[in-house]
Amino acid sequence: MTKVRMELGDRSYDIVIRPGVLDSMKPHMREARKCLVVADRNVAARYLDKVTARLTESGAVPFTHILAPGEKHKTFAAVEGICRAAAQAGLERKSLIVGLGGGVTGDLAGFAAAIYMRGIGFLQIPTSLLAMVDSSVGGKTGADLPEGKNLIGAFYQPEMVIIDPNVLNTLPVGEKRNGLAEIIKYGVIMDYTFFADLEASKANVTPDVIAHCCRLKAEVVSADETEQGRRAILNYGHTFGHAIELLSGFKLSHGEGVAIGMGMAAAMSTRNNLWNKEEEKRQNDLLLTAGLPFRVGGFKPEDILAAMYHDKKKAHGKLTLVLPVEIGRVELFKDFSDEEILKAIRSCCD
Ligand SMILES: NC(=O)c1ccc[n+]([C@@H]2O[C@H](COP(=O)([O-])OP(=O)(O)OC[C@H]3O[C@@H](n4cnc5c(N)ncnc54)[C@H](O)[C@@H]3O)[C@@H](O)[C@H]2O)c1
Ligand SMILES: [Zn+2]
Structure with missing residues (x-):
């Protein structure tokens, strides 16, 4: 396993890279922490069950929210959809939003985590190569407007980034x-x-x-x-x-x-x-x-x-x-x- 540290004072966090980590991880969870796992349809079909099973084993209470895949769905409406799913599942300040997917999912889930109740916990599980090496690291989150790409967003750092290179086997x-x-x-x-x-x-x-x-x-x-x-x-x-x-x-x-x-x-x-x-x-x-x-x-x-x-x-x-x-x-x-x-x-x- 490789751990890379993102040094940002009291917002520092680890980026964990290990093949197979999605089959074995047990992220430490406060008791019965509510989590909303956000994934697009393509990623959800392959990896959502695995991730929710690991979260349950860790003592968390996972809920799920599925997005339509692709950049054209990287909208303010999608962010609202995540926030509403969070509200309906009863997530509160100490809960967690998990972005499981490519850069679109990570940016949307992170933005929702930044604004829902003025900011709740956020975990990144990037599944595309671009998300692993770029978008999941560094805390830029956001969505597109019809007027332009990434015009809205927030700097919002995750608590941790978990990378399983094995999922690249299914990436086009x-x-x-x-x-x-x-x-x-x-x-x-x-x-x-x-x-x-x-x-x-x-x-x-x-x-x-x-x-x-x-x-x-x-x-x-x-x-x-x-x-x-x-x-x-x-x-x-x-x-x-x-x-x-x-x-x-x-x-x-x-x-x-x-x-x-x-x-x-x-x-x-x-x-x-x-x-x-x-x-x-x-x-x-x-x-x-x-x-x-x-x-x-x-x-x-x-x-x-x-x-x-x-x-x-x-x-x-x-x-x-x-x-x-x-x-x-x-x-x-x-x-x-x-x-x-x-x-x-x-x-x-x-
Ligand atoms: N936040 C940042 O710092 C930052 C940096 C660079 C890019 N970005 C953003 O990232 C986005 C692009 O990210 P992307 O290229 O990951 O696009 P994406 O999230 O649309 O993913 C690409 C496609 O691959 C599929 N996919 C992802 N992982 C898979 C897997 N393991 N197996 C099978 N299919 C899989 C997705 O469903 C999607 O169809 C853009 O919106 C861009 O603005 C953000
Ligand atoms: Zn780029």
Whole structure:
């Protein structure tokens, strides 16, 4: 078993990673603690019984709430549905909401936990690769509005995160790639050795790889929980990537968008001598090994730039870009002209 500690003062918690943990865990529960386990239909069909059985063995009293799967159901109405289920089950301040599933479920369940009775206990059991290495760690919770993704939410940390890598056996391949884009991202932004290990293993995902990503994210989050500065490095590839996801009408997945965005950011670094061509090639080769694209066809570069300006992460009308300066290190740049950004985008468009 691997334990990664998220250090956040009196809100610190453990991230536990162990294959098979869902068959054996006994999370310590105050006597007869009420829990609402939230899962989408796909995950519930496979893992809900197991989790409620473990909770019952731990002395808890579990209730369940099933969500419709998919980003289009990541709505305020879904959050209300969770809160109402909590109220109907009689959950009170000391009770617990359990998010069992991918990032959509975790974000919704966490947001409900943050606002139900002004905040109750929250436990994350991520089941997608992306949720294991990214969304379940760090306390960002929320939902989408018709006006844009993740426009509402709260920073709300769980009491614990429990990861069973065995559940990845049932995860569709396309979903696995979304997680891989974030895994490669960690290597490029902050850990050369990890990047080189991924190259050597041909991007093989092991429990150690998952644990290491949690460790890296925990390090960034504990230094800057609410994204005043350093946490922004996690957006590497995302400003370009979100724009491309949006323009494709979400036909391109988040992982594909981020990978193409990493391709564009890398090209920008090479063009401006922030790093060298060989480093750009190493990043792109690893993306390719993981089955991810780093170029895109069918879009006008000008439209991609315009969509980037719609991203909520722009500061004072200027785009802040996270660009690599070597494999394992990125910096934030605010002063590139639109023309320069456009040139980099163009060089990655077919
Ligand atoms: N909070 C954060 O810091 C943060 C970070 C990154 C992304 N996110 C959010 O995460 C969401 C994306 O998460 P996601 O990619 O996990 O999407 P998701 O939750 O929609 O899960 C993807 C699909 O895989 C299925 N699934 C999950 N685990 C499975 C398993 N073990 N076996 C079979 N099927 C399984 C789900 O039912 C779903 O259909 C987005 O809404 C994004 O905004 C949040
Ligand atoms: Zn992402």
